Amino acid sequence: xxxxxxxxxxxxxxxxxxxxxxxxxxxxxxxxxxxxxxxxxxxxxxxxxxxxxxxxxxxxxxxxxxxxxxxxxxxxxxxxxxxxxxxxxxxxxxxxxxxxxxxxxxxxxxxxxxxxxxxxxxxxxxxxxxxxxxxxxxxxxxxxxxxxxxxxxxxxxxxxxxxxxxxxxxxxxxxxxxxxxxxxxxxxxxxxxxxxxxxxxxxxxxxxxxxxxxxxxxxxxxxxxxxxxxxxxxxxxxxxxxxxxxxxxxxxxxxxxxxxxxxxxxxxxxxxxxxxxxxxxxxxxxxxxxxxxxxxxxxxxxxxxxxxxxxxxxxxxxxx
Amino acid sequence: xxxxxxxxxxxxxxxxxxxxxxxxxxxxxxxxxxxxxxxxxxxxxxxxxxxxxxxxxxxxxxxxxxxxxxxxxxxxxxxxxx
Numbered sequence: 001x002x003x004x005x006x007x008x009x010x011x012x013x014x015x016x017x018x019x020x021x022x023x024x025x026x027x028x029x030x031x032x033x034x035x036x037x038x039x040x041x042x043x044x045x046x047x048x049x050x051x052x053x054x055x056x057x058x059x060x061x062x063x064x065x066x067x068x069x070x071x072x073x074x075x076x077x078x079x080x081x082x083x084x085x086x087x088x089x090x091x092x093x094x095x096x097x098x099x100x101x102x103x104x105x106x107x108x109x110x111x112x113x114x115x116x117x118x119x120x121x122x123x124x125x126x127x128x129x130x131x132x133x134x135x136x137x138x139x140x141x142x143x144x145x146x147x148x149x150x151x152x153x154x155x156x157x158x159x160x161x162x163x164x165x166x167x168x169x170x171x172x173x174x175x176x177x178x179x180x181x182x183x184x185x186x187x188x189x190x191x192x193x194x195x196x197x198x199x200x201x202x203x204x205x206x207x208x209x210x211x212x213x214x215x216x217x218x219x220x221x222x223x224x225x226x227x228x229x230x231x232x233x234x235x236x237x238x239x240x241x242x243x244x245x246x247x248x249x250x251x252x253x254x255x256x257x258x259x260x261x262x263x264x265x266x267x268x269x270x271x272x273x274x275x276x277x278x279x280x281x282x283x284x285x286x287x288x289x290x291x292x293x294x295x296x297x298x299x300x301x302x303x304x305x306x307x308x309x310x311x312x313x314x315x316x317x318x319x320x
Numbered sequence: 321x322x323x324x325x326x327x328x329x330x331x332x333x334x335x336x337x338x339x340x341x342x343x344x345x346x347x348x349x350x351x352x353x354x355x356x357x358x359x360x361x362x363x364x365x366x367x368x369x370x371x372x373x374x375x376x377x378x379x380x381x382x383x384x385x386x387x388x389x390x391x392x393x394x395x396x397x398x399x400x401x402x
Contacts (some may be wrong), residue, residue, distance in 0.1 A: 002389060040379070048321050061322055151390070153390065153394075154391070156395075157397070159393075160393070160396065165396065166392060166393065166396050167396070184352060202381070219340060219395075220340045221336055221337055221340055222335070222336065223322050223323075223334075223335040223336050223337055223351065224334070224335045224356045225349055226355070227334070227335075227354075227356040228353045228355055228357040229333075229334060229357070230327075230331075230333055230357060232325055232327070232333035232334060233335075235342045235344070236340075236342065305357065
């Protein structure tokens with residue numbers, strides 16, 4: 001044999017000659033990782049030939065065609081033991097129609113029909129008996145009360161039409177020459193009294209000890225004229241005064257009256273006519289050198305602290 | 321200024337002005353509002369203490385007046401028929 005051949009498997013080099021075969025592992029131990037080289041230039045795009053491939057649309061069309069081409073061997077399915085839908089519905093309806101209810105087994109002899117029930121209710125209502133109420137002690141339309149039972153005069157009674165028939169005073173009657181046909185206003189002159197603004201002269205008063213007339217001095221004034229005025233003593237030294245003018249409010253509306261008195265016991269009083277009635281008001285008073293003692297006021301017989309209230313008291317004395 | 325006239329039970333009886341009052345009168349700056357007789361004056365102070373209202377005689381009702389007139393008529397008629 002002549003010649004030399006070699007074989008290289010990437011790692012081991014094998015040389016075969018006439019003298020034999022020898023080999024050597026030419027790959028040494030793995031060295032350290034080298035430095036990464038610079039990025040190469042972009043390569044050229046490769047052209048791909050897809051002419052032998054289906055697109056997705058073509059693939060789906062092909063699949064559908066294949067499914068449609070499948071033939072099911074009908075003759076091989078035996079449906080002789082199955083109902084069609086129509087046969088099934090017919091069978092169900094026949095079965096329902098064949099159901100029989102056991103009529104004879106329900107005994108309704110103990111039950112009322114509707115008609116019987118209504119008839120029984122009507123009979124029961126008609127049979128209800130209300131207890132009779134004794135109305136003999138009550139008046140009714142047919143048994144109205146009589147005039148005597150209600151304290152009225154019978155309709156045959158003749159009502160008197162004249163004042164004289166019942167003993168009344170006729171309207172033509174006069175009092176102090178004033179007819180009673182309307183409200184009466186009495187003046188001081190009507191009853192022979194002094195006018196409200198009258199003041200007596202010294203001669204009329206009979207004041208002694210002075211020839212130059214009189215002096216009138218206010219001795220007391222009510223500082224709360226609208227308040228009630230109970231029985232009380234007003235302490236004053238009035239020795240030097242002979243007569244007194246007492247201005248009095250007769251009622252809560254403070255209508256005024258003036259009374260002229262001397263020392264001693266007096267009664268401040270008045271009569272007045274109102275609401276077809278005559279009233280009397282009075283308040284007793286005792287006047288002494290130490291002052292005025294007023295008693296409780298009365299209207300008719302009732303105590304009344306809002307009438308005959310002293311408002312102002314004047315003292316009168318002669319002047320020498 | 322006012323002068324009070326006070327009862328033994330301290331109730332105010334009336335008020336006047338100082339120039340008309342006795343030396344013993346109680347002098348005050350002001351009066352209580354309203355009816356002074358509703359107040360007591362105790363330790364220089366007003367104490368509201370109204371007296372009870374006196375009982376008023378009952379007013380005759382219309383029914384009572386009618387009954388009165390009916391009775392009068394009855395008496396009149398009886399007298400007329402005698």
